[in-house]
Amino acid sequence: MNPKDIFSYAFSAIKLRKLRAGLTTLGIVIGIAAIVALLSITQGLQVAIASQLQRGFATDTLIVSVGRGFGMTDSGFSLLVNDTQTISQLENVTATVAVIQRIGYIKTPDGQVFPVTIVGVDFAVYKEIYSSTFVAEDGIIPLSPEENAVVVGKRVSDPWKNGTLRFRAGDAVEISWTNIAARPFRNESYIGNVVAVLQEVGGFTLGGPSDTSIYIPISKAQAFFRTDKCEMIVVKLKSDDKTTIESTSKAIRKLFVDQVTVTSATAVLNIISNVFSTIELFLAGIAAISLLVAGIGIMNIMLVSFLERTREIGILKALGMKNRTVLLIFLCEAAIIGLLGSIIGVGVGLGLAELGIRVYDIGGFGMYQGGQAGSINIVPVLTPQVLLGAIAFGLLVSLVFALYPAWRASRLKPVEALRYE
Amino acid sequence: MDKRPSMVTVVEAVNLKKTYMLGKVPVEALRGVNLKVEEGEFISILGPSGSGKSTLLNLLGALDKPTDGKVLIDDVDVSTLNDNELAGLRRKIGFVFQFFNLIPRFTALENVELSMAIGGLGRKERRRRAAELLGIVGLADRMNHKPTELSGGEQQRVAIARALANNPRFLLMDEPTGNIDSKNAYEIIQLIKRLNREKGVTIIMVTHDQQLAAEADRTAYMLDGLIVKETVNRA
Numbered sequence: 022m023n024p025k026d027i028f029s030y031a032f033s034a035i036k037l038r039k040l041r042a043g044l045t046t047l048g049i050v051i052g053i054a055a056i057v058a059l060l061s062i063t064q065g066l067q068v069a070i071a072s073q074l075q076r077g078f079a080t081d082t083l084i085v086s087v088g089r090g091f092g093m094t095d096s097g098f099s100l101l102v103n104d105t106q107t108i109s110q111l112e113n114v115t116a117t118v119a120v121i122q123r124i125g126y127i128k129t130p131d132g133q134v135f136p137v138t139i140v141g142v143d144f145a146v147y148k149e150i151y152s153s154t155f156v157a158e159d160g161i162i163p164l165s166p167e168e169n170a171v172v173v174g175k176r177v178s179d180p181w182k183n184g185t186l187r188f189r190a191g192d193a194v195e196i197s198w199t200n201i202a203a204r205p206f207r208n209e210s211y212i213g214n215v216v217a218v219l220q221e222v223g224g225f226t227l228g229g230p231s232d233t234s235i236y237i238p239i240s241k242a243q244a245f246f247r248t249d250k251c252e253m254i255v256v257k258l259k260s261d262d263k264t265t266i267e268s269t270s271k272a273i274r275k276l277f278v279d280q281v282t283v284t285s286a287t288a289v290l291n292i293i294s295n296v297f298s299t300i301e302l303f304l305a306g307i308a309a310i311s312l313l314v315a316g317i318g319i320m321n322i323m324l325v326s327f328l329e330r331t332r333e334i335g336i337l338k339a340l341g342m343k344n345r346t347v348l349l350i351f352l353c354e355a356a357i358i359g360l361l362g363s364i365i366g367v368g369v370g371l372g373l374a375e376l377g378i379r380v381y382d383i384g385g386f387g388m389y390q391g392g393q394a395g396s397i398n399i400v401p402v403l404t405p406q407v408l409l410g411a412i413a414f415g416l417l418v419s420l421v422f423a424l425y426p427a428w429r430a431s432r433l434k435p436v437e438a439l440r441y442e
Numbered sequence: 443m444d445k446r447p448s449m450v451t452v453v454e455a456v457n458l459k460k461t462y463m464l465g466k467v468p469v470e471a472l473r474g475v476n477l478k479v480e481e482g483e484f485i486s487i488l489g490p491s492g493s494g495k496s497t498l499l500n501l502l503g504a505l506d507k508p509t510d511g512k513v514l515i516d517d518v519d520v521s522t523l524n525d526n527e528l529a530g531l532r533r534k535i536g537f538v539f540q541f542f543n544l545i546p547r548f549t550a551l552e553n554v555e556l557s558m559a560i561g562g563l564g565r566k567e568r569r570r571r572a573a574e575l576l577g578i579v580g581l582a583d584r585m586n587h588k589p590t591e592l593s594g595g596e597q598q599r600v601a602i603a604r605a606l607a608n609n610p611r612f613l614l615m616d617e618p619t620g621n622i623d624s625k626n627a628y629e630i631i632q633l634i635k636r637l638n639r640e641k642g643v644t645i646i647m648v649t650h651d652q653q654l655a656a657e658a659d660r661t662a663y664m665l666d667g668l669i670v671k672e673t674v675n676r677a
Binding site for chain 1: 503505506525526529531533537543556559561604608
């Protein structure tokens with residue numbers, strides 16, 4: 022029997038039971054769609070992270086912060102703004118900047134109040150360290166700023182990404198903060214002057230500029246928050262090679278008698294990257310399970326079909342059909358279902374990924390919020406490998422699970438098959 | 443066409459035995475059958491149900507393997523063939539079953555085509571031949587009907603056309619009129635006789651109907667797994 026006839030015979034058998042074939046196909050569609058959706062989202066995420074890296078995540082920086090990890094008892098140690106001076110004397114260190122952070126509120130020119138992260142830094146050094154991200158889109162970041170100078174993140178100015186701006190350079194902004202150390206608590210506030218709006222940074226930040234923060238001079242932060250303590254010190258190194266990062270990290274920890282945590286941006290990026298790889302694998306695994314279920318569905322249907330068509334197989338054999346041809350017909354039926362399901366599944370999966378990203382965008386992370394995380398723009402990525410891999414996988418699963426029913430069908434004894442009622 | 447058996451043996455059973463296991467009880471369906479069918483012959487095998495005639499037919503058609511003895515088709519011992527060769531051999535045999543055994547989703551034409559498709563014949567050629575065969579069995583105007591749209595007699599005609607499709611060495615018919623009303627049964631047997639007489643088709647027909655059996659040139663009587671008597675109905 023020639024291949025075309027085998028195909029059309031298999032196809033006619035599928036067509037006969039449209040609903041059943043449809044439901045079997047649906048199983049494959051769901052499995053493949055899940056794999057494609059999850060993989061294209063996580064790959065999109067990885068691409069976003071990679072682009073973050075390329076846009077100057079400042080891989081040559083170390084973040085020095087208080088504490089030795091989760092669950093450790095607070096020793097009462099604090100980093101001081103002045104500690105930058107001692108760190109600066111270490112080998113391989115080219116610049117240091119102390120960062121003071123508080124959650125506070127800003128009032129827009131039209132009177133609305135929003136929570137925001139207020140960050141106190143030395144503008145000049147900060148700009149030197151984050152030369153590609155601490156960049157003004159509107160206005161100018163002054164190197165020796167006035168006390169009331171304020172630089173605002175992109176999302177603080179344009180929270181809905183639609184051009185409705187809350188702040189422009191030159192606007193006045195009332196900045197307030199609740200002093201909870203004072204008794205009774207009291208709100209402190211001052212009127213700042215927006216000197217610059219930052220370019221969009223996007224994504225994760227580690228010590229670096231964030232779209233959802235506002236920046237004020239360090240001296241103003243010290244006075245306003247009534248503190249000499251800082252949350253972290255960002256250290257710029259001569260290079261981002263592993264030995265420099267490790268030796269300097271060690272030196273800093275030694276300097277502060279292990280009371281600080283030193284985090285390397287590169288290390289964090291690697292960790293994030295690894296985490297995503299793991300997540301990707303995990304999600305793909307879950308999706309693969311759904312495909313496995315679909316495969317068992319195919320096997321089930323094929324076995325039912327094999328029982329139903331026992332007599333038909335007997336007829337075919339009486340007409341001189343070879344065992345191999347019977348096997349091929351059954352496999353061909355599975356292949357048609359698998360291929361169809363996979364192709365539809367890829368389409369549905371991409372649609373789901375798009376939808377997922379939308380929901381994610383609306384659902385929180387992408388929105389303006391007080392924390393460090395800004396929005397990260399994810400575009401689902403479907404690489405040719407994933408596309409072809411998913412289709413091949415769907416096909417393979419279908420074929421593997423059809424193998425046993427097809428084999429049984431091919432081994433049927435003609436007499437017994439013909440006698441079958 | 444004048445009919446003279448050419449004395450070329452098409453199929454031969456030699457001391458054919460077949461034992462089934464019914465649960466744990468062995469049942470001897472055939473107990474040493476000898477039968478020779480010559481080219482161009484029309485032979486009927488007559489016997490009550492359970493006499494082993496269907497078992498004999500299955501063995502002659504290479505659908506089943508004997509427990510002992512031999513089936514020779516064109517002097518080839520069937521038991522020496524593997525599954526693939528058996529499949530090839532079956533293409534040279536035309537089966538006609540009591541219950542027609544057509545593929546329900548195919549039209550009459552497609553059913554006839556199917557056996558040729560299995561033989562690897564091209565689409566155009568087999569379509570032409572299927573139409574021709576359906577014309578021979580008198581179904582030229584019913585070609586595009588599915589089995590459910592055809593009467594029992596018509597379905598059996600399709601089955602006969604299908605059996606003829608690959609120019610078989612002989613036809614094996616298992617109660618070909620067993621499931622058809624008497625008027626149509628008469629027409630079917632006339633068709634069978636015509637095929638035998640005019641086209642020289644060798645026919646082996648199993649039946650429990652004496653009248654039908656008498657239509658053949660020769661009748662073998664079966665009882666309890668043995669051929670007990672053979673008669674020549676007409677020379």
